[in-house]
Amino acid sequence: MKLLLTILLIAGASLIGAGRAAAQPDMPGKVEIPFNRYYTPDELNDWIRKIGAAYPGLVEIKSIGKSLQGREILLAIVNNPETGAHDTKPAMWIDGNIHGNEVQAAEVVLYTLWYLTKNAGQHEGVDALLKDYSFYLLVCVNPDGRAHWFDGPNNSSSSRHNARPIDDDRDGQTGEDPDDDLDGDGSITSMWKEDPSGGWLRSQTDPRVFTRVKPGERGNWTNLGEEGLDNDGDGRINEDGPGGDDMNRNYPGDWQPEYVQFGAGPYPFSAPETRAIGDWILAHPNIAAAQSYHNSGGMILRGPGTEQRQDVYSGEDRRVYDELAQTGEKLLPFYRYLQTFKDLYPVHGGFTNWTFESLGIFSFVNEMWTPLKYFQRDDTDQPDDERTWIIRDKLMLGQIFKDYAEFDHPRYGKVLIGGPNKWSSRNTPTFMLEEECHRNFAFTMYHASQMPVLEFQRVQVKPLGDPPAGTASPLWEVTVGIRNLKLIPTRSGRQQSGRIGLNDLLTATGGKGVSVAAAGRLRRGWYDVAMDPVRHEPERIGVAEGIGPREERIFRFIVHGPQGGTLRVRYEAQKAKPVTREIELRVTE
Numbered sequence: 001m002k003l004l005l006t007i008l009l010i011a012g013a014s015l016i017g018a019g020r021a022a023a024q025p026d027m028p029g030k031v032e033i034p035f036n037r038y039y040t041p042d043e044l045n046d047w048i049r050k051i052g053a054a055y056p057g058l059v060e061i062k063s064i065g066k067s068l069q070g071r072e073i074l075l076a077i078v079n080n081p082e083t084g085a086h087d088t089k090p091a092m093w094i095d096g097n098i099h100g101n102e103v104q105a106a107e108v109v110l111y112t113l114w115y116l117t118k119n120a121g122q123h124e125g126v127d128a129l130l131k132d133y134s135f136y137l138l139v140c141v142n143p144d145g146r147a148h149w150f151d152g153p154n155n156s157s158s159s160r161h162n163a164r165p166i167d168d169d170r171d172g173q174t175g176e177d178p179d180d181d182l183d184g185d186g187s188i189t190s191m192w193k194e195d196p197s198g199g200w201l202r203s204q205t206d207p208r209v210f211t212r213v214k215p216g217e218r219g220n221w222t223n224l225g226e227e228g229l230d231n232d233g234d235g236r237i238n239e240d241g242p243g244g245d246d247m248n249r250n251y252p253g254d255w256q257p258e259y260v261q262f263g264a265g266p267y268p269f270s271a272p273e274t275r276a277i278g279d280w281i282l283a284h285p286n287i288a289a290a291q292s293y294h295n296s297g298g299m300i301l302r303g304p305g306t307e308q309r310q311d312v313y314s315g316e317d318r319r320v321y322d323e324l325a326q327t328g329e330k331l332l333p334f335y336r337y338l339q340t341f342k343d344l345y346p347v348h349g350g351f352t353n354w355t356f357e358s359l360g361i362f363s364f365v366n367e368m369w370t371p372l373k374y375f376q377r378d379d380t381d382q383p384d385d386e387r388t389w390i391i392r393d394k395l396m397l398g399q400i401f402k403d404y405a406e407f408d409h410p411r412y413g414k415v416l417i418g419g420p421n422k423w424s425s426r427n428t429p430t431f432m433l434e435e436e437c438h439r440n441f442a443f444t445m446y447h448a449s450q451m452p453v454l455e456f457q458r459v460q461v462k463p464l465g466d467p468p469a470g471t472a473s474p475l476w477e478v479t480v481g482i483r484n485l486k487l488i489p490t491r492s493g494r495q496q497s498g499r500i501g502l503n504d505l506l507t508a509t510g511g512k513g514v515s516v517a518a519a520g521r522l523r524r525g526w527y528d529v530a531m532d533p534v535r536h537e538p539e540r541i542g543v544a545e546g547i548g549p550r551e552e553r554i555f556r557f558i559v560h561g562p563q564g565g566t567l568r569v570r571y572e573a574q575k576a577k578p579v580t581r582e583i584e585l586r587v588t589e
Helices: 002-011 041-054 104-119 124-132 143-151 272-282 307-312 315-331 351-358 386-395 430-449 493-498
Strands: 059-066 072-078 091-096 134-138 190-198 200-202 210-212 219-226 287-295 299-302 336-339 362-368 401-409 413-420 454-463 475-484 504-510 515-522 540-543 552-560 566-573 576-584
Touching (some): 041 059, 059 272, 072 272, 091 104, 104 134, 104 430, 124 430, 299 315, 299 351, 307 351, 307 493, 315 362, 315 430, 315 493, 351 362, 351 493, 454 566, 504 515, 515 540, 552 566
Parallel strands (some): 091 134, 287 362
Antiparallel strands (some): 072 134, 190 413, 299 362
16 A cells, blocks of 8 residues: 555655645746757756756756767756755666667656656655655766757667767778768658569558568569668668767676677777766765666666576566566556566666666666557557558658658669658657656656665663673663665665675664673564674674665664663665664663
């Protein structure tokens, strides 16, 4: 029931907190952003700065680096300083648009920044998040690729890379045969030539539709592939465009060179964009969760990136992932919870390869948007051919299809150019963009809400008889139970097996006349007589395994001290706010 309530709060179903004046969920904030359009990199940065200026106590905007072409990489830190500095709380890293053409990935991170700031102080669910956690939001990882998406000619899958010049066709030149927008419509569509021995027939009722003929039959059109020219005379079209590296292959987690993983770059973190992200994340071990947004296909993806890395994911870690993602499937209709290598393709050097497999941070990639959302039903049994583009284009009133028109090609003569444009498949239609942003945001906030929160559950103090010989103070047995209230452990199984990060630490500091004689962990529960003793420094108990999902760990101290003395017990973890309890040495029930 508690889990369900949390989901409803975060998803926006219940926006009014108990005992709080009702606030309409659509009340304007200090910065109102229309989420029915896409923004250029400069426009995104303008919105980020406006939000930072409007909410100076809640948001800090930092430039953490520049792209290859000199565009600023802005990070927004969202935190309620009244409950602690951002780096003293568990934090969630959220980024988008590492692939330049996957534009709605930036919009959902901008939406996250806008929603959190707009509703702080108005929305109990948002306030609960900002009380316990902080957020690091990088709206656009690849501003150069995004700029080329808007300004240059592209098909739906191009402009993926960064701007580093690459000799794609290995002819000693870079970028000499880019995409050619022959008809000047801003998209790279397809070319067709009339051919009495062709493999396609053109519909007589809808000239936009071509149908492949059956084997052995003869058509009257040939598909020539993408529109373009052979600029370098090597017999190929559009094979050496501008850029670059696939930056989701440039992280050090299981990185492999180009001949193994195309797009990897010369070495891990060779791209200034990924290096800036790496520097920030490594400097902030309080990051306990991570979310990266991509498109498309409607997927909630976790690692491993390759089959050989499966043993990195312990049973407990998989159970955490499963519970998070299965809730995500309910919040995101038509999205599927999948594993990268098993259900998509192998990835070396990806962001989540690094954040989980190298750092132990629970991380997802959401592949935003699925065409099933067009009609709000599962149409997977329908063929994904030109006819489906035509059907979708009816909903878009002609916006995603370029009607075929004649063009005099220098190599092929008279051809037709047209077809689905660059907006036709991967990007969320603008009339559905805000819903897509909110549903993905809701899932990510649910993930954030499961970062560790610690609490002292039980404390018991018992006298152990008369003072030992030669001492004036009696002995006391102090037993404490500390629970993690959330799903994500303070130390993941991956951190434990890889010895990643600092162990959790439980310390006991005595007041006047109070000292710790012995201490240890109770393995078999509250009433265990024996404890695993600390060999040295009983005031400090290292907890390598941390505190697991919704789990209580029990510790015991044997203490010298007068009745009424105090013992201060403090539990610290890199991925949880510390908790402290002052315990009086007196008999408790």
